[in-house]
Amino acid sequence: MTDQLTVPSAAPSPAAEPSPWWRDAVIYQIYPRSFADSDGDGIGDLPGIRSRLPYLRDLGVDAVWLSPFYASPQADAGYDVADYRTVDPMFGTLADAAALITDAHGLGLRVIVDLVPNHSSDQHEWFRRALAEGPGSPLRDRYHFRAGQGPDGSLPPNDWRSIFGGPAWTRTTNADGSPGQWYLHLFAPEQPDFNWDHPAVADEFRTILRFWLDLGVDGFRIDVAHGLVKAEGLPDVGATTEWHLLDVGVSPCFDRDGVHDIYRSWRRILDEYPGERIAVAEAWAPSLDRVANYVRPDELHQAFNFSYLGTAWEAGAQRQVIDDSLATLRTVGAPATWTLSNHDVVRHTNRLLQTDAGDVAGRRPTAVDPVAGLRRARAATLLLLALPGSAYLFQGEELGLPEVVDLPPEVRQDPAFHRASGQDGYRDGCRVPIPWEGDRAPYGFGPPDGPSWLPQPASWAALSVAAQQGDPGSTLELYRAALALRRADPALGAADNLSWRDAPDGLLVFDRAPHFRCTVNMTAAPVRLPLPGRALLTSGPVDLSGTEVEIPADTTIWWAV
Ligand code: NOJ
Secondary structure, three states, X not given: OXXXXXXOOOOOOOOOOOOOHHHHOEEEEEOHHHOOOOOOOOOOOHHHHHHOHHHHHHHOOOEEEEOOOEEOOOXXXXXXXXXXXXXXXXXXXXXXXXXXXXXXXXXXXXXXXXXXXOEOOOOOHHHHHHHHHOOOOHHHHHEOEEOOEOOXXXXXXXXXXXXXXXXXXXXXXXXXXXXXEEEEOOOOOOOOEEOOOOHHHHHHHHHHHXXXXXXXXXXXEEOOOOOOOOOOOOOOOOOOOOOOOOOOOOEOOEOOOOHHHHHHHHHHHHHHOOOOOEEEEOOOOOOXXXXXXXXXXXXXXXXXXXHHHOOOOOHHHHHHHHHHHHHHHHOOOXXXXXXXXXXXXXXXXHHOOOOOHHHOOOXXXXXXXXXXXXXXXXXXXXXXXXXXXXXXXXXXXXXXXXXXXXXXXXXXXXXXXXXXXXOOOOHHHHOOOOOOOOOOOOOOOOOOOOOOOOOOOHHHHHHOHHHHOOOOOOHHHHHHHHHHHHHHOHHHOOOOOOEEOOOOOOEEEEEEEOOEEEEEEOOOOOXXXXXXXXXXXXXXXXXXOOOEEEEOOOEEXXXXX
């Protein structure tokens, strides 16, 4: 299960700081296959990421989170792991991973890796052997194998649905060709769910944690953190519709109280290591209260705030979710986290302008006016970066990349797209490789005229890093300026203070310290206000010459007051 490379000794973390680094960290998500391709195969890789680390240092982020780069048949872009201790050759080698960690630390960047404990790949050694050995194999107990229902066992063991569409069960075939047992997969059939009641599973993941901690990683992003434990007996839910991660709520397979024992044991391991190693939960729990359970003092450090991500661009709703997030997390002493984009949702350049409120988390992208979309996205980003706690950015948002809404079906790789009625099937549009430079694809993502695993739009020349660098009006320079200000001002750091000021309808105005104010105009029209102080940064053009300021629609201003 481990590749044979000698594991280099732990790379040192950046120097210890007075307060835990993660409480207000800005963490940049790298989607390895789409970031930088060093070998010209059209798929990004670890050496590519390594070569671009100085860009991330200059951007001003504190840490990177790498989506999975482990050995995987890529049935779900690496979230189907065949070997948790091996780097897939498509991404490089374990030595590349170690060198990346060392380089990142040398630049003052921390490195968080993805951990996928809910399921493995169907090509994982345990699962392959479980299938090959047939019913009765002890390895089948490490997954959820069951007999089917009905006289001939031809019906799935229960009514659970796959998040990617269709039943959550697939029937196996016995060695003699006869139909066999079924196995559970909450995602694709190539992603069988582990049985976390089996001690070997828990032991294995503790060892995997140590493996990567020993290599020097600063933490883990826990995939489907709310899914590991299933209700005893795997009872029916009685659901007749497809499930989506956002909508499932408390169910026999999500957010069971038993998951918290797992995280307590992981916290003890993380705490054994120097340098504040952390874990962040991807837990689509049904309420902020339930999410807070994952970040109690003896559990994980952070949890993604999907309530915030799913909130419409409307002042009342935004204020409510900000207040609720801070208040709820304060009860457990955890910092809030804020995210607008990741590799599973429609980029916020499009999403915040989509009008279908029921779809605000962005399952189905629609084309929007790109100018209006970018204006709103930039305003939203300055709001996010002014909030107390930790911010997660998704690669390319600093370039103002739009969602690619017109990918032809034949290039799409999201497994859910190809499954009947899958609702998560539009995730390729946010995963298109990053434009770095040049006037034609692949825009420096890989060698000139090389391939890219998803086609990049012709319009992306103007959005490349090189095209934006040094242009004070560019989105890249906006992010750099915001991150520099945030880094320089401890008042924007870990403290969870935030005081709302009276504001006209549709505006959010809050102070983070006696000297810092953030004003957001979420209305569709300009609003005139007395000038409250000196503008530090504006998300778009604003005339600041008078004693009053007219704040344009969808614009955020940071003030020194
Ligand atoms: C959540 C990940 O973010 C997503 O990309 C993946 O498809 C599922 N978990 C299954 O691992």
